[in-house]
Amino acid sequence: MSWEISGMSAICALGDTVAGIHGALCAGRSGPAPLSAFDRSKYRAGAAYEVPDRVRAGVDEPLRATRWLVRAVREALADAGLPEPEPGLPVLVGTTHREMRTAELWWRHDGGLSPTDLHFTSALRAALGLSDVQTIASACAASLYSLGMATDLIALGEADTVVVAGTDAITESSFGGFDRIQFPPPDTIRAFDRSRRGMIMGEGAVAVVLRRAGAHPGRVHGLVRGVSMNCDASHPTAPDAAGIVRAIEEAHDRASVVPDDIGLVIVHGSGTPQSDLAEAVALRDVFKGTDPGPLVTAIKGGMGHISGGAGLLNLVVALEAIRSRTVPPISDLTEPIEETRELRIVTGRPATEPLGTAQVHAVGMGGINAVAIVEGAPR
Numbered sequence: 001m002s003w004e005i006s007g008m009s010a011i012c013a014l015g016d017t018v019a020g021i022h023g024a025l026c027a028g029r030s031g032p033a034p035l036s037a038f039d040r041s042k043y044r045a046g047a048a049y050e051v052p053d054r055v056r057a058g059v060d061e062p063l064r065a066t067r068w069l070v071r072a073v074r075e076a077l078a079d080a081g082l083p084e085p086e087p088g089l090p091v092l093v094g095t096t097h098r099e100m101r102t103a104e105l106w107w108r109h110d111g112g113l114s115p116t117d118l119h120f121t122s123a124l125r126a127a128l129g130l131s132d133v134q135t136i137a138s139a140c141a142a143s144l145y146s147l148g149m150a151t152d153l154i155a156l157g158e159a160d161t162v163v164v165a166g167t168d169a170i171t172e173s174s175f176g177g178f179d180r181i182q183f184p185p186p187d188t189i190r191a192f193d194r195s196r197r198g199m200i201m202g203e204g205a206v207a208v209v210l211r212r213a214g215a216h217p218g219r220v221h222g223l224v225r226g227v228s229m230n231c232d233a234s235h236p237t238a239p240d241a242a243g244i245v246r247a248i249e250e251a252h253d254r255a256s257v258v259p260d261d262i263g264l265v266i267v268h269g270s271g272t273p274q275s276d277l278a279e280a281v282a283l284r285d286v287f288k289g290t291d292p293g294p295l296v297t298a299i300k301g302g303m304g305h306i307s308g309g310a311g312l313l314n315l316v317v318a319l320e321a322i323r324s325r326t327v328p329p330i331s332d333l334t335e336p337i338e339e340t341r342e343l344r345i346v347t348g349r350p351a352t353e354p355l356g357t358a359q360v361h362a363v364g365m366g367g368i369n370a371v372a373i374v375e376g377a378p379r
Contacts, residue, residue, distance in 0.1 A: 001155055007078070009073075009074075010207075011068050021303070043175065049201065063123075065205070073091065090153060119133070120135065136149065147312065161216075162210045163210075166205065201304055208315070225254075236366055240367055241282045262287075297330050301330060
């Protein structure tokens with residue numbers, strides 16, 4: 001079974017369209033900017049990948065994650081030809097922080113807070129009439145978990161169309177936590193590089209409209225062939241290569257593909273020492289018998305780690321890469337780690353070749369893994 005992606009939208013530090021974000025990545029735009037959400041003099045790190053949409057520079061605003069979510073969902077629905085959706089249309093939102101930043105501002109007396117602000121239902125109901133909204137909070141894998149649940153809803157006949165989304169704004173509490181554990185702080189995200197020093201927070205939202213394959217006329221951006229999810233709980237923070245391998249193999253099984261069928265992999269690629277190592281080892285083990293093997297890239301060097309929406313952003317960029325036959329390179333990768341030696345890592349400039357099927361990863365702390373297999377739209 002497969003599912004159609006008929007609409008998609010994204011917002012992050014690099015841009016506010018899927019094609020624009022992909023184009024910026026291919027053009028080599030990367031690197032964080034000076035942090036403006038709060039006083040950076042309190043922290044060793046002073047930069048992040050922020051969405052430049054504040055009314056006043058240096059003055060933070062409440063409900064930004066909700067604002068991006070509403071926009072992304074509206075644009076994805078319009079892209080799918082559903083500008084006036086049925087009220088009962090399910091919406092699954094993956095997030096790490098929800099509206100934690102709004103709560104922080106309220107605690108500092110810099111903004112109001114209603115209990116309904118802590119759930120996205122009221123905003124989506126007011127803006128689009130949507131009331132069946134579920135929030136999935138499974139760290140960095142949240143939006144791919146949401147995608148997997150959406151495929152189940154359709155497969156079980158519980159829904160014919162589902163909106164899947166992810167949204168997060170940078171929070172000071174999380175920024176401060178990462179500032180304490182990453183020393184010296186990273187100046188950018190260098191996935192798979194020997195000099196990588198860690199992750200830098202980003203923010204934004206992404207949404208797709210998922211529909212039963214073949215049931216509706218109109219545009220199709222691509223097909224979801226299968227999604228896997230697991231939580232190996234091997235370690236509180238360090239990912240486990242074996243758990244990632246199991247997630248990849250289950251995704252292949254659900255999608256009815258073999259490693260030779262995969263033309264592109266967009267890894268989680270957070271730039272942290274343990275996560276990058278585990279992903280590289282997992283890819284080496286899964287694709288060791290393939291020739292030439294898939295192209296492998298990572299995109300967080302361009303827009304940072306947008307937390308709950310990270311996996312779904314990987315997915316829409318993968319579909320745009322398949323459509324354009326252009327794969328963005330991993331930014332700031334100059335000295336790849338030994339474990340990637342047998343992989344076709346995209347560095348330096350974009351890779352251009354026909355692509356059919358892509359594999360995208362989301363790897364979170366505590367062994368929360370998700371892998372999706374997607375296929376380009378029929379040409």
